[in-house]
Amino acid sequence: MFKINRITLFFISVFSAFFQLNAQENLIVNTYNRTVKSLNGDWNYIVDPYENGFYNYRYEPFENQENPANGAFFTNAKPKDKTDLIEYDFDLSDVIEVPSDWNTQKENLYYYEGTVWYKKSFDFVKTNQTNRVFVYFEAVNYQADVYFNGKKLGKHIGGFTPFNFEITDLLKESDNFLVVKVDNKRKKEAVPTLNTDWFNYGGITRDVKLIETSANFIQDYFIQLNPENKQQIKGFVQLNGTNIANKEVFITIPALKIKTKVVTDAKGKAAIALYSKKINYWSTKNPYLYDVILKFGDDELKDQIGFRTIKTNGQEIHLNDSKIFLKGISIHEESPIRGGRGYSVEDAQQLLNWAKELGCNYVRLAHYPHNEHMVRLADKMGILVWEENPVYWTIAWDNKETYKNAENQLSEVINRDKNRASVIIWSMANETPTSEPRNIFLTNLAKHTRALDPTRLISAALEQSNYQGDSSVRTIHDSFADVVDVLSFNQYVGWYDGLPEKCGQITWKITQNKPVLISEFGAGAKVGLHGDKLTRWTEEYQEDVYIQTLKMLEGIEQLQGFSPWILVDFKSPRRVLPKIQDGYNRKGLISEDGQKKKAFYVLKNFYDAKN
Known part of the structure; x- marks a missing residue:
């Protein structure tokens, strides 16, 4: 295995470098145990093989224009009066279930590879006006361009991993609309590339969630057994917000009678090192999971974590x-x-x-x-x-x-x-x-x-x-x-x-x-x-x-x-x-x-x- 200095280096600093790789925003982990609102269910959709909703007739992206034309699907435009020409309408279009693929839901899309636009309208009232809200996608295959209330949030490439965007400043209490341009075309330079031996399912294929957080919250953590010391649980916790330096985060593992605190650095990150001689090790015959609780101010997050080594x-x-x-x-x-x-x-x-x-x-x-x-x-x-x-x-x-x-x-x-x-x-x-x-x-x-x-x-x-x-x-x-x-x-x-x-x-x-x-x-x-x-x-x-x-x-x-x-x-x-x-x-x-x-x-x- 690896030397202890490499493990220590990882637990202290590596994920800050990882975040720089992402086109989308820093990933919020453990949505399993957070309070969320599901956006699953029926979404309106438009099949757009020529990408008319994204490009004008000169093949120039609408999103690069200061005032996108009514033809831009992500604006979800409606006629202002009887003279207004708009050649699409999400609300009059067919519906499709999310999460799922379009191939097995719609017979005419079984082998379709290209662009499909999805739209979901919803109301949302925050429990606290200072809270923040993120939209979280578990997976979209393959490329997702995401717009909220007519504004571009960002792009994600890759059909099997999660991503999220903050929508706090764009959110309204009613009549919000989330639009996703989904493109599953296979490409030579893509990952995977053109040739595979499985079906290229297109669509929003996993859950979509709204996550409401405090202004400053626990965004990420890593808590695992040190492979070089089976009595030590190591890791880190990462806060997100504007007031996250020099903050106390409490970590509790009740079954091990562990309750301790760590203090974040200037970037809102703190190393974790816990010790116990009584760890019940996770295994195939004993899949024991500990409740692990992290608390920062009013933000409390629980996970179920097993401790084991693999070498x-x-x-x-x-x-x-x-x-x-x-x-x-x-x-x-x-x-x-x-x-x-x-x-x-x-x-x-x-x-x-x-x-x-x-x-x-x-x-x-x-x-x-x-x-x-x-x-x-x-x-x-x-x-x-x-x-x-x-x-x-x-x-x-x-x-x-x-x-x-x-x-x-x-x-x-x-x-x-x-x-x-x-x-x-x-x-x-x-x-x-x-x-x-x-x-x-x-x-x-x-x-x-x-x-x-x-x-x-x-x-x-x-x-x-x-x-x-x-x-x-x-x-x-x-x-x-x-x-x-x-x-x-x-x-x-x-x-x-x-x-x-x-x-x-x-x-x-x-x-x-x-x-x-x-x-x-x-x-x-x-x-x-x-x-x-x-x-x-x-x-x-x-x-x-x-x-x-x-x-x-x-x-x-x-x-x-x-x-x-x-x-x-x-x-x-x-x-x-x-x-x-x-x-x-x-x-x-x-x-x-x-x-x-x-x-x-x-x-x-x-x-x-x-x-």
Whole structure:
């Protein structure tokens, strides 16, 4: 792991540097336990493939004009009299549910990629006139331009992480309108880039909230166990406001009989160092969460935090200094209840319940940050979590803006989930081909991650290759393998690489002295399709791949766990085979309608035997 001086440096100062990376305002953490007003529900929307509501006929942005014309959708203009020409009307337009994607709500938008404008009108009376109000988006895919009462608040890029803007000075007690221009077009320089193997759901896909705070309030904090001292809880608290220097913040952990105070510096930040010899450590078998209370003036904030350490020791992974084998599965964020993008706590609960039924103590959240429900529930259920940045397949490695985008998205998920005990691995990327620009890109991401959070492990889903030209011996020949803490790779012997029997012909030569996680393996099967074990797409073929693969992989000396591909069948436009795929990746152990395939029980029996 890391030296104590790096950990101390992190807890004292790193997040002030992180905030400078964001285009939006400093993120307010722990909206789970704050008083909020939901803006979920019906929003009016306008489909705008030519972006007529954003550009004039000369393709000049309306927002750059001092007095935007009535054609600017973000003004939510209404005719002043019968002679006034306005060619749109949000209030007469159709409605769409938020949160959700537009693809599965509106049949004519199923494959639509482009701009859709959303508008929500609401009244809001503050509980105290000196209070401040922020609008908080859990996620919008992919680019969000946000306007409030006709004024631009800002822009956010990235489809899976939260952002917020202050609206205090623009807020009225009645007739407020929030307008969001959502653009989900895939772009070569974006993160992810043009080519993926999942569905590009567009829209305001997670919750939208109004957060009312005091004029000066607790904006952020990090409270975790010191990985170098299991009797010390370290971190920081950050205030927001104009009168935040030299202020007392009280931290209480009732179950540990801890009650102390810290005093902020000139920037409203204070380091935290707490001690206890009686900490009940969080683990997969004992997911104990402490109530942690922070109080500053009238502002009181509670969280539920588990304390644990996660480290590597040679070829082993240690949770609280004890070796652990990660019995996992990969998961996409699709709803097993409605279909489409998952967003609710019920969606997350069903997916994690299936993982537990499978015998998992670990899940890989692929290939992007999932919603906060997942990690909050994983905390409660004792499930370890791999979280992944959407650097997928091929990225514009030489593009500086692409790197900044990837770094910012990674920073945002770390900031949101840094207090979650379940999260043990930050993944930099998935299946990226090796090259010098790619190595620099990923290495810089890893350095950035270690600066932000030295308490967790770093990995990436790499690819395997032949060892010294011998196709029967596989290895990891990738300079980035020397950077990560945990060596992870995807392999598909028996599916993309020969038939299942080939697994018996393959051995592995891993030269790095690091723990190995198999981040993906698997095969496709249509639920209910049966035949012999050599017939593609049958449950029997998939079952045999799992049987043979598990035997093969157990021969890897450093093996510390798996996250096979994947828990549930998921939508992908790449998968077009009629009557089999029908727009779904069929590698799930469970069908999209909840039916378990035969391979589910192969993996379950394997995991049960690992207890």
